Structure formats: structure tokens, C-alpha cells
Amino acid sequence: MTSEHSAPASTSPGDIFATTHWTVVLAAGKRSTPQSDGALEELCRTYWFPLYAYVRRHGHNKEDAEDLTQAFFARFLEKNYLAGLSAERGRFRAFLLASLKHFLINDWKKSQRQKRGGGEMPLSLDWRTADTIFHIAAVNEPSPDRAFDREWALALLTKVIERLQKECEADGKAKLFGQLKIFLTAGKGELSHAEVAKKLGMDETAVRVAIHRLRKRYRELLRDEIAQTLADAADVDEEMRALFGAFSA
Amino acid sequence: MDTVKSNQPMPEGSKCPQCGTPLPTGALAGLCPACLLKAGAAADTVTEGRQPAFNPPPVAELAAIFPQLEILELIGKGGMGAVYKARQKQLDRIVALKILPPGIGDDPAFAERFAREAKALAKLNHPGIVTLYEFGSSGRESAQTKFESSQASQSRLTSAATPIYFFLMEFVDGVNLRQLLNAGRISPREALAIVPQICDALQFAHDQGIVHRDIKPENILLDRRGRVKVADFGLAKIVEGGAGGPLPAEGRPLEAGARGATCPTLELTDAGKTMGTPNYMSPEQIVAPGEVDHRADIYALGVVFYQMLTGELPGQKIEPPSSKVQIDVRLDEVVLRALEKKPALRYQQVSEVKTCVETIVSTPSGSSRREEAQTEKSEIRNRKSESVPRFSRMAIVGVIWAAMLPLRQLQPLLTPADLRHNPLVEIFAVCLAFLFWTAPLGMTILGWIAVTQIRRSAGKLYGMWLAVFEGLLFPLLALDVLLGWLMFVFGVAFHFWLSGPNYDQAHNAQWFLATFIVSLGIDYWIVRVVWRAANKTKDTNMKKYTIATITALCLAALFLAANYYWPVKSDYIGESSFPKGDSIKITSVSRTKKQMVVKGQFNLVSADNAKLALFITMPQDVMVLTDPKQVMEISSGQGNFELSTSHVVPGWSHVTMYSTNGTGFAGVYFGTKQEASEERERDSGGYRSTPVK
Numbered sequence: 055m056t057s058e059h060s061a062p063a064s065t066s067p068g069d070i071f072a073t074t075h076w077t078v079v080l081a082a083g084k085r086s087t088p089q090s091d092g093a094l095e096e097l098c099r100t101y102w103f104p105l106y107a108y109v110r111r112h113g114h115n116k117e118d119a120e121d122l123t124q125a126f127f128a129r130f131l132e133k134n135y136l137a138g139l140s141a142e143r144g145r146f147r148a149f150l151l152a153s154l155k156h157f158l159i160n161d162w163k164k165s166q167r168q169k170r171g172g173g174e175m176p177l178s179l180d181w182r183t184a185d186t187i188f189h190i191a192a193v194n195e196p197s198p199d200r201a202f203d204r205e206w207a208l209a210l211l212t213k214v215i216e217r218l219q220k221e222c223e224a225d226g227k228a229k230l231f232g233q234l235k236i237f238l239t240a241g242k243g244e245l246s247h248a249e250v251a252k253k254l255g256m257d258e259t260a261v262r263v264a265i266h267r268l269r270k271r272y273r274e275l276l277r278d279e280i281a282q283t284l285a286d287a288a289d290v291d292e293e294m295r296a297l298f299g300a301f302s303a
Numbered sequence: 304m305d306t307v308k309s310n311q312p313m314p315e316g317s318k319c320p321q322c323g324t325p326l327p328t329g330a331l332a333g334l335c336p337a338c339l340l341k342a343g344a345a346a347d348t349v350t351e352g353r354q355p356a357f358n359p360p361p362v363a364e365l366a367a368i369f370p371q372l373e374i375l376e377l378i379g380k381g382g383m384g385a386v387y388k389a390r391q392k393q394l395d396r397i398v399a400l401k402i403l404p405p406g407i408g409d410d411p412a413f414a415e416r417f418a419r420e421a422k423a424l425a426k427l428n429h430p431g432i433v434t435l436y437e438f439g440s441s442g443r444e445s446a447q448t449k450f451e452s453s454q455a456s457q458s459r460l461t462s463a464a465t466p467i468y469f470f471l472m473e474f475v476d477g478v479n480l481r482q483l484l485n486a487g488r489i490s491p492r493e494a495l496a497i498v499p500q501i502c503d504a505l506q507f508a509h510d511q512g513i514v515h516r517d518i519k520p521e522n523i524l525l526d527r528r529g530r531v532k533v534a535d536f537g538l539a540k541i542v543e544g545g546a547g548g549p550l551p552a553e554g555r556p557l558e559a560g561a562r563g564a565t566c567p568t569l570e571l572t573d574a575g576k577t578m579g580t581p582n583y584m585s586p587e588q589i590v591a592p593g594e595v596d597h598r599a600d601i602y603a604l605g606v607v608f609y610q611m612l613t614g615e616l617p618g619q620k621i622e623p624p625s626s627k628v629q630i631d632v633r634l635d636e637v638v639l640r641a642l643e644k645k646p647a648l649r650y651q652q653v654s655e656v657k658t659c660v661e662t663i664v665s666t667p668s669g670s671s672r673r674e675e676a677q678t679e680k681s682e683i684r685n686r687k688s689e690s691v692p693r694f695s696r697m698a699i700v701g702v703i704w705a706a707m708l709p710l711r712q713l714q715p716l717l718t719p720a721d722l723r724h725n726p727l728v729e730i731f732a733v734c735l736a737f738l739f740w741t742a743p744l745g746m747t748i749l750g751w752i753a754v755t756q757i758r759r760s761a762g763k764l765y766g767m768w769l770a771v772f773e774g775l776l777f778p779l780l781a782l783d784v785l786l787g788w789l790m791f792v793f794g795v796a797f798h799f800w801l802s803g804p805n806y807d808q809a810h811n812a813q814w815f816l817a818t819f820i821v822s823l824g825i826d827y828w829i830v831r832v833v834w835r836a837a838n839k840t841k842d843t844n845m846k847k848y849t850i851a852t853i854t855a856l857c858l859a860a861l862f863l864a865a866n867y868y869w870p871v872k873s874d875y876i877g878e879s880s881f882p883k884g885d886s887i888k889i890t891s892v893s894r895t896k897k898q899m900v901v902k903g904q905f906n907l908v909s910a911d912n913a914k915l916a917l918f919i920t921m922p923q924d925v926m927v928l929t930d931p932k933q934v935m936e937i938s939s940g941q942g943n944f945e946l947s948t949s950h951v952v953p954g955w956s957h958v959t960m961y962s963t964n965g966t967g968f969a970g971v972y973f974g975t976k977q978e979a980s981e982e983r984e985r986d987s988g989g990y991r992s993t994p995v996k
Contacts, residue, residue: 204336208327211336239321239338269342276343292361294344301324301337 075282076146097146097283098127100213104205105154106184111198112158120181126157145293146283147206151199203300210297214275221271230254230264237265238272359385359402368441368467372400388474398436399474402467414440417468423513424536431504433524433534434473440466475532480520484610491630494611495664497523500531501604502657508536509597509653516595518603519583520610582606582616586644598646601653605641617642633663695757695766701749701773704742711739743777750774754837771834779829783822790818821859828852869896871975881969883909887958889973899929900947901958901973907939909968913960917946918970921954954978 075093102123109119109126130153215235222231233250251261280294281287317326319335326335362374365387372389378399379386387400421438428434480497483489489497501523508515515522515536524532585602588595609617612624612634621642623635637659643649650656714735722728738745750773757764791814871894880886889903899917907913915935919927928934929948937960946958955978959970972978 207340208331208336211334211339212331215331215334236333239319239334239342273343273345276339291344292359294340296361298337298340298344301322301340 074284074287077285080285098130101147101150101206101209101283102127103184103209104202105150107205108151108154108198108202109158111201116181116185122158126154129157144285144289147203147293151202200300203297207297207300210279211276214272214279217275217279218268218272222268231268234261234265234268238269359387362387365400365402369400369469372398372471374400391471397474397476399433399472401470401472403469405467421470423511426511427508427513427536429504429507431500431531431533432508432536433475433532435470435536436473437471438469440468472534473532475524475526475534477524477526479534480523480525480607480611483525484520484614489611491612491628491634494608495634495660496529497525497531497611498604498608498660499657501533501607502653502660504531504533505597505600505604505653506657509600514595514597515600515603516588517583518600518607520607523607585646587646596646597653598649598651601641601649601656602643602646604653604656605638605649608641609638612638631663634660637663692763692765695753695764695770697749697753697756698766698769698773701746701753702769704738704749705746705773705776707735707738707742711735746773747775747777750776758837767834767837771830771837775830775833779826782829783818783826786822786825787814787818790814790821824852824855870894871896879969879971881909883968885909885960885969887915887960887969887971889958889971892973894951897951898947898949899951899956900945901956902943902945903958903971904941904943905937905960906941907937907960910962911939913937913962913968915944915946915958915960917948917956918959919948919952919954919956921952927952927954 075097078093079090106123109122247258247261251258277290280290322337324335324337359380365374375388378388384401384403389398389400391398425435522535524534583603583606585599588599613627625632625635750770753770757767885908886906891902893900915937917929929950933946956974957970957972959967961967
């Protein structure tokens with residue numbers, strides 16, 4: 055069953071008391087609070103696919119991978135792993151991967167006994183689509199770790215874009231978002247503003263301003279989402295760099 | 304809720320036109336993740352939130368650049384560098400790796416500066432200074448450069464293949480003073496334990512000629528055992544070039560208005576270049592950063608000390624720490640003296656600060672209440688006698704020595720007769736004589752020593768006038784004597800006054816007056832020059848005085864020349880007849896104050912041979928033969944004469960005929976009206992002169 059609430063995340067820049075999901079989880083430690091539970095779930099929900107893909111690449115077939123992923127999450131959500139792995143605590147991504155590796159080495163055998171469908175499933179995950187996406191993506195993968203990072207980045211970006219979209223919809227600017235979305239990645243002068251302006255019934259200057267605002271908001275959301283997975287919000291740039299590094303062949 | 308929305312799958316193999324990354328499906332349809340991430344990292348020209356000017360490379364990247372190190376973690380970063388904890392694999396020791404931002408190498412002079420300064424720093428081997436093990440530059444190149452070089456508006460991220468300048472330093476396992484200050488005020492006891500250690504470190508560096516220039520709490524580290532280590536020596540000079548100013552604070556900067564400091568904390572940002580908080584900069588460092596010396600460190604130490612004791616930074620009006628916190632009042636003095644605005648008034652050596660602090664620590668005042676401490680203070684003042692301005696002792700000793708001069712002369716008079724042969728008294732007399740003879744030299748030397756002492760004390764000693772007097776008295780006297788001798792020789796050479804048996808008091812007086820005036824002028828000038836030099840005041844009027852003196856000398860020379868050449872009118876030129884029939888007739892006189900040419904005719908009758916010469920009779924009735932070489936031997940009959948002299952002296956001039964045995968029998972006076980009237984009063988010898996008109 056999914057949980058309704060998610061952990062609060064106040065991340066206004068310069069806020070001394072800024073907390074991210076991950077810092078909340080780390081702060082809670084072994085003694086879980088509803089907040090830390092919610093934060094952890096939120097994180098897991100966002101980033102489960104890279105884990106699944108990793109497990110698949112590890113050589114397991116579809117069914118086994120599903121089992122393992124579920125089992126891992128079950129263990130993980132019991133917070134058994136927070137005690138060790140101190141070096142990776144700064145980043146949730148690294149932590150998750152390290153925990154998964156640990157799990158795959160040590161606990162796989164133990165959890166194999168658990169039958170498919172047995173035990174509680176705290177998260178409902180879309181296995182079907184996961185499989186599809188996995189197949190599409192499984193071409194010329196250099197290393198599982200690299201692929202993990204890549205998928206992680208995709209999951210992150212998806213989350214960010216979705217948030218951005220929701221915000222625009224809430225402001226009644228759904229159509230605007232749909233049209234201007236493409237400008238997020240376009241370089242200067244690559245796409246013509248005139249066409250879009252005509253479609254939206256706005257003048258070019260207004261379009262430019264809207265694009266600028268959208269980009270700015272996107273950046274803020276991106277940084278916020280990345281920060282959610284970090285213990286120190288100042289590491290955002292580094293994390294961004296590392297994620298980008300996963301895409302350079 | 305599902306995180307992955309089902310969507311129509313995109314055809315396989317579609318790639319981003321910009322970067323070639325395969326395009327994903329789902330919500331990110333049409334958007335390239337790589338480009339999105341790039342876009343996410345780009346910054347607008349307007350800063351969004353707080354972004355550090357320098358993004359330190361991640362651990363993995365550094366590990367590639369420094370293969371001999373195992374990079375453990377990032378321990379600090381700021382605008383001007385990042386510090387990592389690392390392990391030297393071969394030596395198996397923990398070190399600190401500090402890297403400077405890549406843009407720093409753009410300045411061509413930087414590399415040279417870097418090498419030079421770093422070599423000097425590497426020589427600083429002291430337990431209180433963070434030792435520098437290695438330094439240099441390493442190249443770097445990575446995928447990162449592609450990421451960042453393609454940014455449209457990036458100005459802060461790195462560029463491809465730039466060398467990274469690094470330092471490998473001692474790793475200090477502990478905290479820095481800033482962290483301690485942020486945690487809470489340090490107790491005075493702790494502060495007094497920390498400061499002497501800082502002094503040791505600083506003094507060591509100063510002795511090597513290295514000034515830190517950036518002393519602040521962030522640079523003072525304390526290890527787990529409480530030992531102080533000063534870090535980042537001289538780095539400011541390397542980074543900032545000739546104008547070695549302080550570097551920006553690493554780690555979290557102070558929020559404005561923190562701790563109620565009256566001096567606002569400034570952090571000036573300028574497109575990638577950050578200046579540090581100037582709170583620790585000495586005034587001279589702010590005004591002329593390139594010309595500071597080691598005393599700037601003393602000022603910064605004073606600020607840090609103040610902050611440790613009171614928790615605040617000293618404001619415009621510095622309140623003594625003891626008025627804010629319960630501490631020993633004697634510390635006020637130390638802190639305030641270190642915080643003097645003029646470097647000359649501060650402690651001149653850091654070791655002095657340490658000595659003062661240790662003295663205060665080791666001599667407890669009993670209680671730290673102000674009233675009791677006041678008496679303590681005055682006691683210390685009498686003991687140390689450094690804080691109250693006092694008269695220079697050297698100068699006084701000089702005067703006492705000079706007093707030996709008259710004393711020695713008086714001693715025989717003062718000793719009672721019966722004691723005169725007492726061996727003690729005789730010894731005493733010998734000592735006195737010794738002092739007497741050495742007094743001039745001794746007094747002079749002491750005077751000069753006193754001058755330098757008073758100058759160095761910067762206000763603590765006074766009595767410069769006496770010291771200068773002592774230093775100049777005998778030398779000037781000697782100079783005057785020399786001058787007199789010179790004037791004499793000079794005067795004789797130019798016939799200003801006579802030598803030999805004709806020398807008399809008038810000329811004595813002349814010579815003395817001349818010498819007196821000249822020596823007075825020169826002495827005054829010398830005293831003035833020396834006085835100004837001793838007091839180090841910038842006298843822009845020196846030129847004027849020099850010109851005035853030279854003008855005076857020129858005028859004096861002119862005067863003397865005029866004296867020589869000034870024409871004197873002769874009112875009486877005449878002829879005379881004498882009882883025996885001889886006669887002399889003066890036809891022309893050409894005369895200046897010092898020279899005379901007389902022309903005329905004579906007629907010798909009464910004798911076969913005689914002599915004719917020019918004489919001047921002086922007021923004492925001494926007849927002066929003006930020029931023995933011009934004595935004419937005449938025989939009876941008529942003739943012309945032309946006599947001259949350049950030895951005109953005051954008196955009555957006359958041309959006289961006289962016999963070989965010296966008896967004058969005919970002579971004619973000539974001269975001015977004044978001289979004539981004087982002669983008439985005298986009226987001896989019966990010579991008469993006839994007025995011309």
C-alpha cells in the first residue's frame with residue numbers, strides 16, 4: 055500500500071534548516087518516525103527502476119529480478135542497511151546501489167526461499183512497463199554501474215519534468231508547458247520563437263519571458279530533486295556532474 | 304502511484320540531434336536527458352541562489368590526477384580552493400591536499416610566483432606551522448571538460464586541460480578556531496594557552512622573512528591534543544600576487560551582523576574573484592597591501608585575540624576587553640597595543656606579545672577585579688617602565704658624564720688639604736681625570752645612542768632635545784675651532800688681515816667676528832638638519848633653508864669682496880715743502896678699502912741718497928711700511944714715483960722720504976676727511992698736508 059504523505063522538504067536556498075528526504079532518513083537512523091518512513095518511501099518510489107534494471111543486468115530473468123527487487127526493498131525499508139556503508143551515506147544513489155550489491159551477494163540466497171507473491175509488498179511497482187523499458191534500453195551497455203546511473207538520471211529527470219508539468223497545470227498553463235517544454239534543452243536561437251508565439255497567441259517577447267521562467271523553475275526543481283538524495287545540499291553540482299558523466303560514451 | 308507512465312514507445316535508435324544520446328520514452332519524450340542535465344547546470348547571468356565560485360572536482364577525478372594519493376574525502380572548500388584528506392600510498396601517511404581553482408593559472412606571472420613562494424614556505428619547519436610537503440601543478444582532462452566547455456553562459460566552471468596547482472600539506476586532525484568561536488566563546492584560559500603558540504609560529508616565520516598576511520580564525524588549527532597549528536602561510540601572496548591580501552574564508556562565511564560586531568562583515572564578490580573579510584586586515588594593509596611587513600600579522604593576531612576573549616570583533620572605537628568580559632586587566636594593554644593603528648606603535652616583534660602574555664599568566668594578580676588590578680598595573684609600570692613615557696636614561700647619563708669636565712677641574716679645589724694625598728682620593732682623582740678626558744667622546748656617543756633609542760621607542764621615551772644637544776655639542780665645537788683656523792688661513796692668504804708682528808687686536812676682532820658669524824650659521828644649519836632627521840618629520844621647507852643658507856653665504860662672500868674693492872675717496876691730496884728744500888707732490892690716489900695706488904713727484908735736495916716709501920701710521924703710533932718691496936732708492940734731484948699697496952689698514956697714509964738710518968725728514972699725508980681731522984688732532988712730527996680743494 056502506498057503511503058499518502060511524503061516527508062516535508064523545505065529547500066529554499068540559503069535555508070539553514072534545509073532538509074532533504076535523505077537527511078531526514080539519515081537523521082532518524084534506526085528509530086524511524088513517520089516522517090522518515092515517508093521520506094524513504096518517496097525516495098524508493100522514484101528510483102526503483104534503476105535497481106530493477108541493475109538486477110536484470112546481473113543476469114537474472116524477469117521473474118527473479120522482480121522477486122529480488124521486492125525482497126530488497128522489503129529489507130531496505132526495514133532500515134537494516136543504514137548501520138553500515140558509512141562512506142556512501144552522502145548520496146542516496148550511491149547508498150542504494152551499494153546496499154543492492156550487498157544484498158545481491160549476501161541475502162539473495164536467503165530471500166530466495168520467499169515465494170513469489172508471499173510477504174507484504176510495501177510498494178506497488180509496475181513490472182510490465184519496467185520490462186518493456188528494460189528491453190528497449192538494453193543495447194550496448196558498457197557497465198551495470200554506468201547503466202544504473204543513467205537510469206537513475208532518467209528517473210530523476212522524469213520526476214522533475216512531471217513536477218514541472220503539475221505546477222504549470224495548477225497555474226492553468228498546461229498548454230504553455232506542452233509547447234515550451236522543448237525549449238528546455240534547445241540552445242539559444244535554435245528554435246524559432248515566432249512559430250510558438252503564433253500557436254499560443256502571445257507575442258514573441260512574452261514567449262521569451264515565459265521560456266526563461268520555465269527554464270529557471272526547471273533548474274530549481276532539478277536541484278531540489280537532486281538535493282533530496284543528498285546528505286549535504288552543497289554536493290548538488292557534483293552529483294549533477296556525475297550523472298552527466300553517465301551519458302558520455 | 305506509478306512512477307513510470309505508460310506511453311507510446313519511441314522507435315528504437317532515435318538519438319538527440321545535439322549530443323547523440325539515445326532519446327528516452329515516457330514523460331521525457333522528445334527531451335534528451337544529457338541536454339536536460341546540461342541545461343540544469345547552466346547558470347544565468349544573474350546568480351540564482353548561493354553558488355560557490357569554485358566547484359571542486361569530485362574525489363574520483365582527483366584520484367586520477369594524483370595517482371600516488373588515495374583521496375579520502377573533501378574536508379573544506381571555498382572560493383579560493385578546496386582541501387581534501389588524502390593518504391600518501393607509499394609513505395602511508397595522511398596528508399591534506401589543497402588545490403587552487405584552475406583559473407588561477409591564467410596569470411602568467413603566477414607560475415613563477417607560485418614556485419618562488421612555495422619554496423620559501425617549504426622551509427618553514429616548525430611544530431606550530433602546518434608543514435608544506437610538496438607543491439606543484441598537475442594537468443587534468445576529463446569528460447567533465449566537455450560538459451562544462453559547452454555551456455553557453457558558464458563562467459565559473461573549469462576549462463579543458465588546465466593545470467591544477469596544488470599543495471600537499473600536513474593533515475591536522477582537529478578543528479579550526481572559527482569552528483570553536485562559532486560553537487561558543489573560548490575561555491580566557493584557553494585563549495591564553497593558544498596565543499603564545501601562535502606567537503611562536505609567527506615569530507619563527509618572521510625570522511625567516513615570511514609574513515603570513517592572512518591571519519584569521521579559519522587559518523588557526525587546533526589538533527586533538529590542543530596544539531596550535533597555523534595554516535596557509537604566505538598563500539595570500541601567491542594567490543593575490545604582489546598585493547598579498549587575505550583570502551576568502553573557507554567553509555561557511557560569517558553572516559552579516561553576526562555576533563553584534565560593530566564592524567560589518569563584508570564579503571565582496573566580483574565575478575569569480577572573492578575577497579575575504581577585511582576585519583583582520585591591519586590599516587596599512589588596506590591602504591597599501593604590497594608594503595606591509597610582519598607587523599600586519601601582529602595586528603591580525605590582536606584582532607583574533609580580542610575575538611577569543613570577548614567573542615566580538617573590535618569596532619571603530621576599541622573597548623578594552625576587560626570591560627566586556629571578566630578577565631585580567633593587564634591583558635587589555637597587550638591586546639590594545641597589538642591593535643594600534645600605526646605599526647610603529649605596536650609590538651615590534653611577536654615574541655614580545657608572547658612574553659607579555661606569559662608574564663601575565665605566570666604572575667596571578669590575585670583577583671581580576673579592576674580596582675585591585677589598578678595598583679598591580681602601576682607596579683608593573685614601574686617595573687617594566689615601558690608604558691609611561693619616560694625621559695631617556697642614556698641622555699641623562701650623557702649629561703652626568705659631561706659634568707665630569709668641570710668637576711675634574713673643581714675637584715682639587717674641593718678636596719681639603721689634608722686629604723689630598725689620601726690614596727682613595729688619588730684614585731678618585733685619576734678616575735675623574737679619565738672621565739674628564741673621555742667625556743667629550745663619551746657624551747657624544749651617548750647622545751647618539753639616546754637619539755636612536757628615542758626614535759625607536761615611538762613615543763615611549765622623550766628628551767630628544769637633550770640627546771641631540773649631547774650628540775652635537777663637542778663635534779660642533781670642534782667644527783668651530785676648525786672653522787676658525789680655516790678662516791684665519793683663508794684671511795691671511797687673501798690679505799684680509801695681517802700676520803706676524805703687525806698683527807693687532809682690530810684684526811683679531813675682525814677675525815673673531817667673522818668666524819663667529821660663519822660658525823653660528825653652520826652650526827644652526829647642522830642642528831636643524833639633525834633635529835629634523837632625528838624626529839623624522841618630513842620637512843618640505845628643507846629646500847628653503849638650504850637656499851637661505853646658500854644665499855647668506857653668497858652674500859657674505861659678496862660683502863667680503865666688496866670690502867676689498869670698494870673705492871675710497873681721498874679728500875686730501877697735496878704737496879709739501881720742507882725746511883731743507885725737499886718736496887713731495889702727490890698727484891693721484893686710487894684707493895679702495897684694501898688697496899692703494901699713489902702717484903706723484905719728489906725733489907730731493909738735502910741729501911745725496913734717500914729712500915721713498917708709502918707708510919701708514921696706525922693709531923698706536925706704529926708706522927707701518929706698507930710694502931717693503933716698493934721702497935724706492937732715490938738720489939738727489941727730481942723724480943716720479945708710483946707706489947701701491949694691498950695692505951691698507953686703518954690709519955694715516957703718507958708718502959715719506961727718509962735717510963738710510965731711518966730718520967724721516969719729509970712726508971705728505973693724504974686720505975679722507977676723517978683721517979685728516981684725526982691727524983690734525985694728533986699733530987706730531989710737524990707734517991702737514993694741504994687740502995686738495
